Amino acid sequence: MATRQTSTLARFMMAPSVILLFIWMIVPLAMTLWFSFQNYNLLNPGNVSFAGLFNYKFFYTDPAFFQSIWNTLVLVVGVLLITVIGGIALALLLDQPMFGQGIVRILVISPFFVMPPVAALVWKNMIMHPGYGVFADIAKFFGAQPVDWFAQYPLFSIIIIVAWQWLPFATLILLTALQSLDGEQKEAAEMDGAGFVSRFIYLTVPHISRAVTVVILIQTIFLLGVYAEILVTTNGGPGYASTNLPFLIYRTALLGYDVGGASAGGIIAVILANIVAFFLMRAVGKNLDK
Amino acid sequence: MARAVSTRRKIGFTVAAWVVAMLIFFPILYTIITSFKSETEAIAGFSLIPSGTLESYAEVQAQSNYFKFFLNSVIIAVGSTILALVVAVPAAWSMAFSPTKRTKDILMWMLSTKMMPAVAVLVPIYLIFRDTHLLDTRIGLTVMLMLINLPIVVWMLYTYFREIPGEILEAARMDGATLWGEIVYVLTPMAVPGIASTMLLNIILAWNEAFWTIRLTTTNAAPLTAFIASFSSPQGLFWAKLSAASTLAIAPILIMGWFSQRQLVRGLTFGAVK
Numbered sequence: 324m325a326t327r328q329t330s331t332l333a334r335f336m337m338a339p340s341v342i343l344l345f346i347w348m349i350v351p352l353a354m355t356l357w358f359s360f361q362n363y364n365l366l367n368p369g370n371v372s373f374a375g376l377f378n379y380k381f382f383y384t385d386p387a388f389f390q391s392i393w394n395t396l397v398l399v400v401g402v403l404l405i406t407v408i409g410g411i412a413l414a415l416l417l418d419q420p421m422f423g424q425g426i427v428r429i430l431v432i433s434p435f436f437v438m439p440p441v442a443a444l445v446w447k448n449m450i451m452h453p454g455y456g457v458f459a460d461i462a463k464f465f466g467a468q469p470v471d472w473f474a475q476y477p478l479f480s481i482i483i484i485v486a487w488q489w490l491p492f493a494t495l496i497l498l499t500a501l502q503s504l505d506g507e508q509k510e511a512a513e514m515d516g517a518g519f520v521s522r523f524i525y526l527t528v529p530h531i532s533r534a535v536t537v538v539i540l541i542q543t544i545f546l547l548g549v550y551a552e553i554l555v556t557t558n559g560g561p562g563y564a565s566t567n568l569p570f571l572i573y574r575t576a577l578l579g580y581d582v583g584g585a586s587a588g589g590i591i592a593v594i595l596a597n598i599v600a601f602f603l604m605r606a607v608g609k610n611l612d613k
Numbered sequence: 614m615a616r617a618v619s620t621r622r623k624i625g626f627t628v629a630a631w632v633v634a635m636l637i638f639f640p641i642l643y644t645i646i647t648s649f650k651s652e653t654e655a656i657a658g659f660s661l662i663p664s665g666t667l668e669s670y671a672e673v674q675a676q677s678n679y680f681k682f683f684l685n686s687v688i689i690a691v692g693s694t695i696l697a698l699v700v701a702v703p704a705a706w707s708m709a710f711s712p713t714k715r716t717k718d719i720l721m722w723m724l725s726t727k728m729m730p731a732v733a734v735l736v737p738i739y740l741i742f743r744d745t746h747l748l749d750t751r752i753g754l755t756v757m758l759m760l761i762n763l764p765i766v767v768w769m770l771y772t773y774f775r776e777i778p779g780e781i782l783e784a785a786r787m788d789g790a791t792l793w794g795e796i797v798y799v800l801t802p803m804a805v806p807g808i809a810s811t812m813l814l815n816i817i818l819a820w821n822e823a824f825w826t827i828r829l830t831t832t833n834a835a836p837l838t839a840f841i842a843s844f845s846s847p848q849g850l851f852w853a854k855l856s857a858a859s860t861l862a863i864a865p866i867l868i869m870g871w872f873s874q875r876q877l878v879r880g881l882t883f884g885a886v887k
Contacts, residue, residue, distance in 0.1 A: 333711045
């Protein structure tokens, strides 16, 4: 069907998107790569020189670097565990017959639409505050000592907040996958005497496994970049206890004015994200063939 | 074969689901309740019944000119979405209706640009913005968010357009429709729902974007994300005000989100889960 005329037209229609995205991808990335080999401090912009691998060495030998990598991993894995396990449980529950299912769905999905600074501040001040938060109120009610969450368990507190934001996403996607499960298959299994557990293992799990993969991969992409939640709660502290890689790069770049160091960190972040992206693209690409 | 569900079981599930849903929704609910309290009430211990005062709302507007930030959010979110649609509709259209061997590769490549961590290009973008005087301008931020969301927009439109049957086009051509007629009378009516849901999802994503909007603005172009983040500096207790500002910041998107939850799945999974 595609004549020469229409294919020229098609190319013409695609050009703006492709060109824009190409520039958007290549220019900043090339600049980051270039800067990462330079001595470049914004406080001393006249004195830029070639640094070789110094910035990478500097980043690599900074004790904060390994802690931030570790924190990044703990944050990603912690949130994934909570949201995937919680999401499966919630999706199974919401898939059951009940009254007011539509409203329940709306309530459950809501946290996903709350902008990150609001989510973080609400949790910080109204839920987890050691003096006036709801958790403190509950502790006081039982006569216990309220916990100062952000001082004692900074990273864990951030994991809780981020998990609260992403649990709805996982639930919604897994619920969509569950609902596409053939009802007759379920009934047949039930009539053959399969209990809840064996139905779950042999029918539900294989059916939703791809949705779970997609949830894990997409969340990982976003979770590797968690930023606002840290900025407004702990600001990375105490010390570097809740600093992840993006936050460390931000600190180096805009608080330390160290363009070279931050760029080296940026390149490391790109490499990390690429490892995840590789698997995501394969999962999505498979779907395109169908 | 319809299976009769025992009412008792249904009530059990209903109770369980509502309890869990209320727990998840609680922080939002409590924020809304607190926004109708006075500052002294807000820190006076746990209470679900506010006095119903509107003073926090009035103060937020009076002290910080709240609606300036609100307006910035609207302009940036809607502006970037419209820009993205203008660029993406033709691209998605041609990929869906006259695919070539490379269409799939181009789509995958577009998706891959989304994988680039924002923080990795913070330095160059910041320097480019500084040197072109785009820092703290609405136009700069609008273009930025357009580029960030462009891959998702192209993808979402593509999955919608692909579902429009090609036979309709052929039938229209047989009846002598011109390309222009095809687009206006046949395709547009079928494409509008897809474009509308793409638009909705993209406005939500742009509204809540909280990295570039905070880092590239100071005062003039600062949207609600930056405004709320500025509450993090400890200047005493102002939770009723924080709650009022938060409620106003999330309310429009919450409502839009409720309407678009089904499209959300498709959009955010790049069509991998429908």
